[in-house]
Amino acid sequence: MKPEEKRIALLIDADNAPASKIDVVLAEVARHGVANVRRAYGDWKSPYLQQWEAALHPYAIRPMQQFAYSTGKNAADMAMVIDAMDLLSGGSVDAFALVSSDADFTPLVMRILADGLKVYGFGERKTPDPFVNACSLFTYVEGLGQSPVSADTSLQERADPKKLRGDTRLVLLMRNAVEAASGDDGWANLSAVGSQIGNQASLDSRNYGYQKLSELIDAIGLFDLRRESQTVLVRDKRVLAKDVAG
Incomplete structure (x- = not known):
């Protein structure tokens, strides 16, 4: 890694992000630096995460298992926030890339920004405005990887x-x-x-x-x-x- 390249923590909310876009998301993150931390959060026993499970090894993404301890509570979100704060306090990264369409991460973004680090957000067009506007740069994944044919x-x-x-x-x-x-x-x-x-x-x-x-x-x-x-x-x-x- 070049000395001037930013170390970026790529944290993925697998429950609220499409696995089909991970290649173009990684390409976009590479424009800003090197994703030296790559983690995806969810209950990997869930059949809904099969597409994500298939994308983990090819893109060197570490699966972070988080069981749903109770109905209606997203334990994976909590785990992702805790890890982000650990990375922030540890000083091992220079920026964050958060992949989610969930506005619940807005306070996390604001906390990271308060420490002077940039946050690059990626999510679907359904992502609520508070999360979109809080990020240093937010990109809708639907627009990635599409070259204008005509x-x-x-x-x-x-x-x-x-x-x-x-x-x-x-x-x-x-x-x-x-x-x-x-x-x-x-x-x-x-x-x-x-x-x-x-x-x-x-x-x-x-x-x-x-x-x-x-x-x-x-x-x-x-x-x-x-x-x-x-x-x-x-x-x-x-x-x-x-x-x-x-």
Whole structure:
């Protein structure tokens, strides 16, 4: 492992995550660092976890057996939280990747963030907003591993531009990030905008059906984009309107 690579603890709530997406989840985690801890939690005697059981050895994931001691209580969730806190206090990891669609892990995410570590979340689109928004970056697994075969196919999966402009939270997040990263002329480097967004909230353009942040920003229709060699610049269209009015 390279010295600069982050050590990431990959913790999987097997009861609330699809086993079919583990390969693309691991590929996504690899973008941020090395998953030196890989654990999946559940009652492995349950027939519902057969698909996960088949994925454990090929991907070097350690099964963490947790019996359901009583009806209505998820002992696996408790075990996962306890292990996460042990890893956090032990200082053996630099970040966490939590795979679950369960909002009950939201307090855990906030506790990890309080210690200055990033949390990369992965779950299905049914995942409640509190968990999604709490993560440093949350990615819906349905959007992983899908390369746009054609423009038409890609457009069918994308959020409508009108709907994007009506998303007050998204627009405000974008405008604040562009303003914070812009120079005196109002133009901001796209990479700086992405960093600003990452510091403010969880945002993955693929959750909206767009492969790149620049494509999402362009689709909103409230920003100007300019390409200079390998650099992409972004400007709030209100800046130009203000200059013209002045």
